[in-house]
Amino acid sequence: MLNIDIRKHFPILEQEINGHPLVYLDSAATSQKPQQVIDAISNYYEKDNSNVHRGVHTLGNQATEAYEGARDKVRDFINAKSREEIIFTRGTTTSINIVAQSYGRANVGEGDEIVITHMEHHSNIIPWQQLAREKGAVLKFIDLEADGTITLEKVREVVTERTKIVSIMHVSNVLGTVNPIKEITEIAHENGAIMVVDGAQAAPHMKVDVQHLDCDFYAFSGHKMVGPTGIGVLYGKKELLNKMEPVEFGGEMIDFVGLYESTWKELPWKFEGGTPIIAGAVGLGAAIDYLEEIGLDNVEKHEQHLAEYAMNRMSEVEGITIYGPLEPEKRASLITFNLNDVHPHDLATVLDMHGIAVRAGHHCCQPLMKWLDVSATARASFYIYNTEEDVDRLVDGLRIAKEYFNDVN
Amino acid sequence: MSTRNLDQLYRSVIMDHYKTPRNKGVIEESSVTVDMNNPTCGDVIHLTMQVEDGTVQNAKFEGEGCSISMASASMMTQMIKGKSVEDALSLANTISNIMLGNEYDDSIELGDIEALSGVAKFPARIKCATLAWKAMEQGVRKDSE
Numbered sequence: 321m322l323n324i325d326i327r328k329h330f331p332i333l334e335q336e337i338n339g340h341p342l343v344y345l346d347s348a349a350t351s352q353k354p355q356q357v358i359d360a361i362s363n364y365y366e367k368d369n370s371n372v373h374r375g376v377h378t379l380g381n382q383a384t385e386a387y388e389g390a391r392d393k394v395r396d397f398i399n400a401k402s403r404e405e406i407i408f409t410r411g412t413t414t415s416i417n418i419v420a421q422s423y424g425r426a427n428v429g430e431g432d433e434i435v436i437t438h439m440e441h442h443s444n445i446i447p448w449q450q451l452a453r454e455k456g457a458v459l460k461f462i463d464l465e466a467d468g469t470i471t472l473e474k475v476r477e478v479v480t481e482r483t484k485i486v487s488i489m490h491v492s493n494v495l496g497t498v499n500p501i502k503e504i505t506e507i508a509h510e511n512g513a514i515m516v517v518d519g520a521q522a523a524p525h526m527k528v529d530v531q532h533l534d535c536d537f538y539a540f541s542g543h544k545m546v547g548p549t550g551i552g553v554l555y556g557k558k559e560l561l562n563k564m565e566p567v568e569f570g571g572e573m574i575d576f577v578g579l580y581e582s583t584w585k586e587l588p589w590k591f592e593g594g595t596p597i598i599a600g601a602v603g604l605g606a607a608i609d610y611l612e613e614i615g616l617d618n619v620e621k622h623e624q625h626l627a628e629y630a631m632n633r634m635s636e637v638e639g640i641t642i643y644g645p646l647e648p649e650k651r652a653s654l655i656t657f658n659l660n661d662v663h664p665h666d667l668a669t670v671l672d673m674h675g676i677a678v679r680a681g682h683h684c685c686q687p688l689m690k691w692l693d694v695s696a697t698a699r700a701s702f703y704i705y706n707t708e709e710d711v712d713r714l715v716d717g718l719r720i721a722k723e724y725f726n727d728v729n
Numbered sequence: 730m731s732t733r734n735l736d737q738l739y740r741s742v743i744m745d746h747y748k749t750p751r752n753k754g755v756i757e758e759s760s761v762t763v764d765m766n767n768p769t770c771g772d773v774i775h776l777t778m779q780v781e782d783g784t785v786q787n788a789k790f791e792g793e794g795c796s797i798s799m800a801s802a803s804m805m806t807q808m809i810k811g812k813s814v815e816d817a818l819s820l821a822n823t824i825s826n827i828m829l830g831n832e833y834d835d836s837i838e839l840g841d842i843e844a845l846s847g848v849a850k851f852p853a854r855i856k857c858a859t860l861a862w863k864a865m866e867q868g869v870r871k872d873s874e
């Protein structure tokens with residue numbers, strides 16, 4: 321377990337909600353931010369703020385250094401080969417859309433296949449639905465095992481020579497499963513397809529090495545990894561990015577502009593049209609510093625421990641159904657569940673009245689809800705600042721909710 | 730303690746409608762059918778109504794959702810049966826005003842739906858309470874076109 325002091329780094333956690341100390345169990349939706357990150361952002365606005373890549377003046381230079389410095393931190397964080405492979409975006413959703421609209425439009429034709437799975441987040445479904453419709457391509461789904469895992473046999477059954485793009489989440493935001501991305505990438509490549517990875521739930525929690533995974537694109541969001549909202553990353557292999565057209569046109573991304581034609585800057589800037597999210601990038605850089613000071617292996621160990629503890633404690637509650645693999649070592653530290661006779665929204669309201677924040681609903685995964693044959697579920701997701709005591713409070717809350725709804729019955 | 734606040738939300742009338750919903754089902758020869766969902770949480774309602782000569786003769790619903798949304802649907806069908814379209818719409822308007830904390834015409838007989846007033850204190854749950862009413866509004870408007 322990580323030192324309890326970690327909690328103290330997160331000022332928001334010190335408050336009471338509805339008369340109870342806050343237990344924040346919704347980090348999979350967005351994480352809280354440590355003081356260090358908040359300070360880095362205000363510090364940027366207090367000392368360095370200016371537009372990037374244009375001013376001759378000193379502040380312009382400071383802002384550019386802060387922004388580009390953050391890019392170097394991201395490169396190192398996911399072990400990309402070069403800084404040109406790191407494109408700043410608004411988040412995972414924007415990153416995947418760039419791949420679909422740029423690489424997808426240029427490389428997918430009628431009858432070609434795009435392969436995803438039943439567990440994807442809407443942001444890794446709809447961009448491909450749109451592309452498939454526009455191009456007359458076929459969208460195919462890899463089926464899941466009963467426990468919500470993916471097997472390579474099933475991947476091999478679905479991916480064929482006609483497959484142009486395979487796009488799969490690294491870690492499921494509902495089932496908690498960690499998918500075998502390296503192996504799936506190999507299968508995609510054997511069939512001449514590229515591999516896109518939705519890393520929104522992986523990058524905050526484990527060491528990601530894009531060269532080791534050998535994937536072609538990797539997308540993630542700053543706000544889920546103690547960074548600010550509004551900033552995310554698209555990693556792409558340089559040889560692919562070089563061949564791709566930008567999807568947004570305007571300032572910052574151009575080289576020469578004529579009346580009828582223009583040329584683009586080199587990588588990564590050709591994908592960053594307009595004034596970029598400078599303070600957001602600075603905040604993301606600070607978030608990476610923070611996570612690396614703790615150590616990603618310690619983050620992982622802490623979460624593994626909490627997942628196991630939560631799994632054991634929550635299973636004790638009568639009438640609970642937990643979705644996804646039951647073995648703690650097969651899952652990330654989030655638990656999606658339902659409680660007999662208590663609808664997840666009602667459950668979330670009761671928990672909220674006791675200061676406990678959980679998510680209820682479809683978690684942006686309607687097809688997966690259909691696959692699970694439920695209309696909604698509740699989810700508790702853990703991060704570095706959560707403790708065993710938080711899990712205990714949750715379990716007490718579940719019992720209170722059960723009793724409450726049995727009483728008013 | 731906080732269960733007191735919860736009691737304002739989950740009044741016994743609401744729980745009664747949730748556990749034993751009125752008018753659950755489908756009217757086969759309905760004149761109006763509405764399917765509506767709440768995309769942020771996944772609640773769904775399938776509402777069928779028999780509207781004749783400007784009066785809601787019958788209303789039934791099926792759906793899936795939390796206690797608030799399903800109880801509200803049950804109360805809604807109970808309240809509007811036999812009412813003129815005009816009165817049904819004015820009830821929907823009253824519900825919406827109660828939820829938003831606006832002033833409303835308190836001469837209208839609210840019956841069971843008065844119990845929904847506790848929802849106004851739970852902003853995240855207002856959409857649950859209004860789903861069925863929105864469906865009804867859309868339905869009778871569609872019918873009168």
Ligand SMILES: Cc1ncc(COP(=O)(O)O)c(C=O)c1O
Binds near residue numbers: 411412493
């Ligand atoms: C697995 C997964 N993919 C994609 C996203 C979308 O991320 P964002 O909303 O930051 O673009 C999320 C977060 O909601 C997620 O959990």
